[in-house]
Amino acid sequence: MQRQRLFKRVTAKVMLLAVTVSAFSSMSFSQTPFEDAVKQLNSDLVKGYLQPFINSASANINAGHYSTAQIADMGFTLRLQVVGSGTIIGDAEKTYTATPPEPFTQNPVETATVFGEQGASVSHPAGMTYYFQNGQIKASIFPSVVPQLTVGNLFGTQAVVRYASIPEFHDFPRSTLFGIGAQHSISRYLPDVPVDLAVGIYYNNFSVGDFIESRAMCYGAHVSKSFSIITAYGGLQYQTASMDVNYTYTGQGSTPNSTISLQLESEVNVVATIGLDFNLGILHINGDANFGKVTALSGGIGFGI
Amino acid sequence: MHHAFVRWFLSLSALCAPLLLASCELATNPLLFDGSPLIANFTVNTTGNSFSGSNTINLNNVVSGIELDVDSVSVINVSIIIDSLSGGTLASTTISGTGSIDGHTLVTLSGVALSTFSSERSIFDPSLSAAGVTYGSDGISYVNNMLEHPESLPSSTSIAVSGTASQSGLHFKAHIKLYTQVFTHP
Numbered sequence: 001m002q003r004q005r006l007f008k009r010v011t012a013k014v015m016l017l018a019v020t021v022s023a024f025s026s027m028s029f030s031q032t033p034f035e036d037a038v039k040q041l042n043s044d045l046v047k048g049y050l051q052p053f054i055n056s057a058s059a060n061i062n063a064g065h066y067s068t069a070q071i072a073d074m075g076f077t078l079r080l081q082v083v084g085s086g087t088i089i090g091d092a093e094k095t096y097t098a099t100p101p102e103p104f105t106q107n108p109v110e111t112a113t114v115f116g117e118q119g120a121s122v123s124h125p126a127g128m129t130y131y132f133q134n135g136q137i138k139a140s141i142f143p144s145v146v147p148q149l150t151v152g153n154l155f156g157t158q159a160v161v162r163y164a165s166i167p168e169f170h171d172f173p174r175s176t177l178f179g180i181g182a183q184h185s186i187s188r189y190l191p192d193v194p195v196d197l198a199v200g201i202y203y204n205n206f207s208v209g210d211f212i213e214s215r216a217m218c219y220g221a222h223v224s225k226s227f228s229i230i231t232a233y234g235g236l237q238y239q240t241a242s243m244d245v246n247y248t249y250t251g252q253g254s255t256p257n258s259t260i261s262l263q264l265e266s267e268v269n270v271v272a273t274i275g276l277d278f279n280l281g282i283l284h285i286n287g288d289a290n291f292g293k294v295t296a297l298s299g300g301i302g303f304g305i
Numbered sequence: 306m307h308h309a310f311v312r313w314f315l316s317l318s319a320l321c322a323p324l325l326l327a328s329c330e331l332a333t334n335p336l337l338f339d340g341s342p343l344i345a346n347f348t349v350n351t352t353g354n355s356f357s358g359s360n361t362i363n364l365n366n367v368v369s370g371i372e373l374d375v376d377s378v379s380v381i382n383v384s385i386i387i388d389s390l391s392g393g394t395l396a397s398t399t400i401s402g403t404g405s406i407d408g409h410t411l412v413t414l415s416g417v418a419l420s421t422f423s424s425e426r427s428i429f430d431p432s433l434s435a436a437g438v439t440y441g442s443d444g445i446s447y448v449n450n451m452l453e454h455p456e457s458l459p460s461s462t463s464i465a466v467s468g469t470a471s472q473s474g475l476h477f478k479a480h481i482k483l484y485t486q487v488f489t490h491p
Contacts, residue, residue, distance in 0.1 A: 101381075
């Protein structure tokens, strides 16, 4: 009985972890607070309100694909990991500049993003006050987690696959994440270089309900050096992410069924990575930091060879 | 053995939770909504040059469709549209009069052409003051005072218009729209 209770508790924690995969895009129209906050925003405001969220989500989804540049030319690699990422939410991610709607004075004000505190307010001589939407996510680190499978090696190449299909869970609608990529050894062409070199390309797609669909690509150059069971690794990558947001705007001035369709681009493009990997036989543990417009930390625990 | 491995893997995964979920809280601040606009419609059909009418709105409809607990509501805009001119009513016809809510003046018009409101315009538009439109702070205060207590809003609030025109034989429709912002409990 105690073992069953422990398993249930652990499973609940993992479910909570799994939910965070969709937490950064839980914007389907099943009325989560996140959705409610967004649907009040016209297209001019939603970009500023959500941009830090998109930056953080893309930084998370583009992190954690590799933990070494050492790839044997031929051999068998099969590794299952849980990869967690978290973007540090600083002050810059908490505010943006917005213009109030008419009839309020059209002077830009600094107000809260989705990660911010309370929204700004502007007053009108007639005794009216307009309040911008409040922040809805209070986080010092914005997290996500995803399972990842690495397979190889074929001519110095390994493939990486990510997949998570999360059923509707409390306030979060059904979410699906799929990612695929490959890492190819450059050291096989430059065997005299004292460090391991590789390049990688990765694609990720995730969708939540009918509200959001996002696509991310990253292209990277990787380097690593192993010292016994410890591998120091790093890289430089160029990444893009776009997020299609579709919702029915119900704010002031809207007409029935006025749909807003936007494509929002992540501002996180060039990222430098530095990390450490611990190879403990079939257990692999790694952690890295990814520096770009935002800073994302990622770590993985995996099993395999 | 298989179950033990799965449980061990899940346990290790769960160890990440405290790190990944550090200081991450959702829905920490009250949500703001734009309330459903309330519209009072008036149809003017008269052979003379004066008009008047009264309509009722239900302030409770402001929070319709909002499932969260409402803390308060406030007015953020009032607009007017005058359309459906017919029967020889000219767009250049000017009108003078008032729009009020439960007797408290919302807007005063002094020689305002019907065409001024051929498209929806806020009564607070500063460019309208030169056209003879003056908003009524008394009416705004009155509505805001009622909306501060959304739990006890009246189901029937009177919107009235009255005035005279520069032309006899008036045939048009006027619509007064009330926009609000709704504050919910966190």
